[in-house]
Amino acid sequence: MVLKLYGVPASQPVRSVKWLLEMKNAQYEFVNVNPGSPKNGGTRSAEYLAKSPAGLIPLIEEDDGFLLWESHAIMAYLCNKNGWDDLYPSDPKARGIVDQWLHWHHTNVRKFTMALFAPVFRPDLKIPAEQQKADMKVLNNTCRILDDQLARFKFVAGDNVTIADVAFYGELGQMQEHYVGAFDFSPYKNLQAWLTRMATLPKYEEVNYTLLVKLGKVYQKLKAKKANL
Ligand SMILES: N[C@@H](CCC(=O)N[C@@H](CS)C(=O)NCC(=O)O)C(=O)O
Incomplete structure (x- = not known):
């Protein structure tokens, strides 16, 4: 097995x-x-x-x-x-930086999904409106912090791709205009460049592209239905 x-x-x-x-x-x-x-x-x-x-x-x-x-x-x-040290470096300092961003993700980057995606895709979760509003407030600040970081480095935890990038893309990639289209990244040029860079990584097409196109169509349909209720 x-x-x-x-x-x-x-x-x-x-x-x-x-x-x-x-x-x-x-x-x-x-x-x-x-x-x-x-x-x-x-x-x-x-x-x-x-x-x-x-x-x-x-x-x-x-x-x-x-x-x-x-x-x-x-x-x-x-x-x-x-032993995939390329994506999760064994050097304590380098690993510490990756962990730092991974921990930060839960209360910041994850909010993209909780504020914009889950309310449409998972109405059964009944996320309170107050919670959605609070989550929305985090989004631009999260982008600003990431945009500054990505002005200095090619990837989230430095110049090499790590599992922090993989985790962040899960939440952010789907939001782009050509997929779900639920957030405007245009004020954040470095973040936008990173989103484009992530799409050049191995197995992008297989894991992300086809699915995200489909997800985008379903999202638009569900959102329209929600608006007509
Ligand atoms: N912090 C968790 C988040 C996991 C999570 O929220 N998963 C959602 C799907 S995206 C889930 O299992 N939802 C089940 C449910 O809400 O019933 C992780 O990174 O694994």
Whole structure:
């Protein structure tokens, strides 16, 4: 049995883990689960909750029964295990910088999805309007900080691509005008250049492009439906 990755490709953190595995030509099995469903095969089923108690995707499972959830922990683990030091450097200072951005992601970059994407795609989550408003407030500041960083470096944690870039792209890439089109990045030129640079990385087409085009169409449809309600 190979490594199992549980999730759906539309999920940003799942996509990040998937992209890492694909970039490295790793062997894995993708197991589709139904987010939010208590039924068999859903993330709220007793079977899934026994593996991932918060009911979240992604989750990985190894053949010895080892389980791990939280995309950043998963990506760091896979890099450690497989010696992918290019994407997660072993030098303590360089690694510290990657970790710094990965931790910052949760309360900043992730808000792009929580404010703009989840309310349209996951109405079942019933994200309160107040929460959405609070999340919206973070977006421009997040872009400003990233734009400054990317004026100095080619990638988020320095001049080399790391798992921080992979994680950030999951949330930001989808928002571009040619995909979901939910955020205007034009005031942030360095960030825009980084988004373009990310699209040149290995396995971009396979993991991101086709899916994001599809996601964009579904998003526009759902948004129009929501507006007409
Ligand atoms: N911090 C987590 C976030 C995971 C997360 O929020 N996943 C969403 C999908 S994008 C999920 O599992 N949602 C299930 C649900 O809300 O029912 C990570 O990076 O793995």
